[in-house]
Amino acid sequence: MSLLRSAATISGLTLLSRITGLIRDILIARTFGASPLTDAFWVAFRIPNLLRRLFAEGAFSQAFVPILGEQKANQAPEKVKTLLDHVALVLFISLLVVTIIGIIGAPIVVWAMATGMRQGEGSGFAEAVWMTRMMFPYILCMSLVAFASGVLNTWKKFAIPAFTPVLLNLAMIFACFFLIGTFTQPIYALAAGVMLGGIAQLTVQWIALAKIGLLPSFRHKIRDAWHNPDVRRIIKLMGPAILGVSVAQISILINTNIATWLPAGSVTWLSFADRLMEFPTALLGIAIGTVLLPSLSAANAKEDVQTYSRLLDWGLRLVFLLGLPCVLGLALLSEGLVASLFNYGAFTHKDVLMTQTAVVAYAVGLIGILSVKILAPGFYAKQDIKTPVKIAIFVLISTQILNLIFVPYFHHAGLALSVGLGATINASFLYIGLRRRQAYIPHSRWLPFFARILPALIVLGAWLYGAQHFIDWQMQDPNSLNQSLSLFLSQWLGNGHWVASSSRIMALLIVLVISAIIYFATLFMMGFRLKDFARQR
Template sequence: MSSLARGIAKNAAVVGGATLLSRILGFVRDLIIAFALGAGPVADAFFVAFRLPNLMRRLFGEGSLTMAFVPVYSRVREEHGAEASHVMARSMHIWLVLVLGVLTLVAMYFARPLTLAIAPGFAGEPRQLQLTVELVRICFPYTIFICGVALCMGILNSEGHFLMPALAPCVLNIVLISAALGAVWLKLSVPHMLAYGVLVAGVLQWAVQQPALHSVGLRWFGHWSLKNDGVRRTGRLMLPTVFGAAVYQINILLGTLLASLLPAGSISYLYYADRLVQFPLGVFGIAVSTAALPSLSRLAARKDMDGFKEALNASMRLTLFISIPAAAGLIGLAGPVVELLFQRGAFSSAAVDATSIALVGYAIGLPAFAMVRPLVSAFYALEDTKTPVIAATLSVVVYVIAGAGMMQYIGHLGLALATSLSSWLNAAFLVWRLRGRLGRWASYHRIVPVFLGLSIVIGCGAWGTVPLGKWAVVLIPVWAAVYAVGALLCRIPEATMLLDAVRRRVR
């Protein structure tokens, strides 16, 4: 395996480990908030208030800003040196504070109509509406800091630092856990403590990035310009990415709308199944794309297209090496996994069966979900943000048409399968368009039959243990080991690299 591939894999491992820790803490956070806040009007008020800055984060922060910023920053650094890239970073930071500061002030002033726009049902509950408005005014400034974190992430990733940005979500989870427990022990208002916790977490997430930024020589005090050319280029690239993020949110909305036309419980089955698929996807899918973008951006800036193709193929191989067996495992153990995690209280065995079916439908598309991320990173590295938006829009159209058709016959499973189908078409479209940009570039597919064959073996083996019920989940490490040994026997480079990494840790 080349040094490029090893570098991406190493950085992906760092991001994946931090993301895994964040997901575990996030699960604990949800449990603690449920304990402290319960489920009712007060909880609804907090979640609505928290949803607003979270929406801003998704639209303007970690997705669009980082993806648009990294390629331009890398190009400026390659062509004009470190100081020029730092001037661009400071200029971007000034623009970020100005734009989001004004937006935050407007949102705080119009908090009541903004709340009614996203939660019109609160209009008939004056006390709940007033509480939500108060929480919105406390939470919304979080937007400024979390988008600042996204900027720090772009800078650090471009400089080869991945750990601190990946750990930032852990800070949010720890602060919210502390705020919830502190409110209970001190007998304070839980929603207000959580809202202030959100704001404090934003400040801390930004603050913990500063030592790493100092280590790469960046200081926020220094030369900057509102007319910086790199900032203008980033702004032009951000417009399509913001639209692409909006398309994703529209897709979620349309999925909820279609599911609402099905029997009661369908929305919940799809929600729980999606959460299970998002766990492995969030760990390795985000990790590989996050690690790949800076490398791809540097290679594109140097016009080293052979290296670019090599890095992209390495990212795709690593993604499929993990995602294909993960999909096989989820398909084989869908029932036991759902039973172990959710079957308690009002979550009946019928709900387990319905959620398991949805999980199988989503798992079929897991490799495609994961493939799309490094493919999109490749387009962003080439400073082409329009093609991923076109692909996302087409996938939404396919999802609506296929989902509306299949749900007539197989209910909520049809919507899950439509999601997988649209994602596979999305990935295929991106691969095809990249061939137009790069010529013949894809070589990763040659090893896919080996990944697929090994995954079918462990998937069938896992499925054979289903009669054990939820205890079948205990055998997941065994199936992972079987896959790893099979990959080593087949001399798959990714497996050898993994074994070498384990040996280094042991030593």
């Protein structure tokens, strides 16, 4: 099975996840708008997410997957199963302790995360504390989900891990419709939805492990698990990995904290902009990086530098081929994206403008964000986590210097711009590090590659510029294309707000479909073919 097909499978399921996530955020925007209460939810939701990325998907996966792949290739199945049992037990006990501490110390955690959210009625602080306590066990669920994902991906079962995030979004959508009336403060329903989603994700992945006979057992003694040599190796690797991931999460923590000192709604505007930026990040960066890591680890184990380099070439070429049009889409169609998706109900014209500026700022660093997802696994496959950590520390300092420069002028958008530029610095140093070690020796002819992409980007950019400026995305001009489309739909479907909303979504879909046709047709004329990227494992 080709890497491209595997990446396409993950991307397709991730797209489903992002679409349901988008529907989730549209419902949140329409129901709650951008206010201190929505800021409180996003702050509270970011805390378990931060820990999830720190302990589970971040440091744990980086340390666990390469060692698991090595054990799978070299050890008997019985020994591999024992390793899985021991790792699951240590992970569960460790995160259970973290969860209990987090629930008890929620007020301190919220204060540290959002010092600008001062205590007092209407500030959102009390609500953030309540929701933090409700959602803290989410980290326990997601740590075990990360464990299951690492096992399933190592066994080339990519579909289930890519699908399970959909369940979180569906649970939160369910909460928006059916749980709001259950709580005295309606926004608490979202926190309940997060926990339902975490339990659903864990259940589905645990069933998938059982089907391949790898469901972990918790009957071992914690002492035996702790003293397992391979578990100790994972813990040893997790040390620098936690430091490396924590550097990125500290940057998020600082940015969230800064945002709470900016005008009310800033955290929410950044969260919705981040949702749009996550589409290409997940569909390209995470999907390709997930597929690459096991293959890079195998190539490194064989000391096959040529295959290792060709794998990185393949990943980076896809990032530029598919990432650059995404940059243009976010930058040149930002108003259309934000207005069509979020400008309903309590989400106002001002909210659209504020979110739009953050989307444009994120677009500046999108290629850097995507490239990190490809280059960092190059180090993880070699079980070298210290180098990315050193680079991450430098990037953290650089990002905060950029915040000092940009936030006074661009406010919340300055935070997004600093994140993107910081990721670009990160990717540059990762690339330089791999080249200096001669671990990565590019084989592709990069200059002709970019020369063939450029015409497609120019044509696409011209189309998107016209769509952004000649379509009234917020439907304020009675003679606009959107209003005409809305009138046409009204004649067939009846009157109402739903018709106006549908016309904007339809216009956006038309623009996006035409954009894809324009870009890929131009690429075809420039000589690109799908088989050029269909790399085998």
